[in-house]
Amino acid sequence: MSEVAFPPLLSGHEVSGHEDPFGTACKKAILGCDAGLVTYNLAADSLRAALVFAPEVPLRQAMAMLPTCGVGFQNALGALAPPEVAVHLEWQGQIRVNGARCGALRSAASSTDPDTPPDWLVIGLEVPLWPASQDSGNTPDETALYAEGCADVEAPALLESWARHSLHWITRWEDSDAKALHAEWRGLAHGIGEDTVQAGMPGTFLGIDQDFGMLLRDEETTHLIPLTTLLETP
Structure with missing residues (x-):
């Protein structure tokens, strides 16, 4: 261990x-485990x-924990x-x-009602350390951490660092310092100003609202796509 x-x-x-820690966390949250x-x-x-997490704010606001944990990961890897x-x-x-995709964050909650605080919220992180195949030419937009010059980054240290940096940003967010979190995330954001398809709608990714919802502009109007659309079924 x-x-x-x-x-x-x-x-x-x-x-x-093969146990999935994301699924395990959801099960423990359903059973009433402590936040943290x-x-x-x-x-x-x-x-x-x-x-x-055990949010005390409506789910729409609590979903900020998804980008918050993303910022925490960037800070963690940046330090190592x-x-x-x-x-x-x-x-x-x-x-x-x-430039290439290297893992992702995901989310699940006790409900999908954006206006009600959920009983629990789980944010998951998955990062490949080694490529699934040695022939990386077949998936040029996919990579792994140790293929990108990070072979000296040990997984336990990265996990500790992610937890520590995420907690730092969670605390700042709870202390009403969302402006700093927004600024940090925008500096790391990929795809702003580019065309994309979200929730079945094509458009240009203009930026985010105060709750990190995507502002998507098509030929006629600007749509707001909330982070709650990314929730998975636990």
């Missing part, structure tokens, strides 16, 4: 084998983890990886390292 030290307010629960639980699985070729390694974040949760 891997030795991982979490900051105060967070507690760890390691799973092994971090479930994780550190395999030879991947880092997978999930963090349990060589300075030339670039990390960017897609609105949907995907992580890009040196």
Whole structure:
């Protein structure tokens, strides 16, 4: 079992084998576990983890934890990886390292009502450490951490750093410093100003609203696509 030290307010629960820590976190949240639980699985070729929240604000606002944990991951890898390694974040949760996709964040909650505080919210993280295939030419837009100059970044240290940096930004957000979080995320955002398709609608990604909802402009109007559309069924 891997030795991982979490900051105060967070507690760890390691799973092994093929067990998915995201699914485990959702099950524990349904059973009423405490907020701040971090479930994780550190395999030879991947880092997978999930963090349990008990929001006191409506789900629409609580979904800010998805980009918050993304910023936490960028800060964490930035502190451990060589300075030339670039990390960017897609609105949907995907992580890009040196331009190629390298894992993603995901989310699930006790309900999908955007106007009601959920009983629980889980944010998951999955990052490949080694490529699934040695023939990377078949998937030029997909990469893995150790293929991008990060071979010295140990998974337990990265997990600890992610938890620590995410908690830092969560605390700032709770202390009404959302402006700083927005500024940090926008500086890391991938795809703003580019054409995309979200919720079945094509358009140009203009930016985000105060709750990190996507502003998508088509030929006639600007649509607001809330982060709650990204929720998975637990």
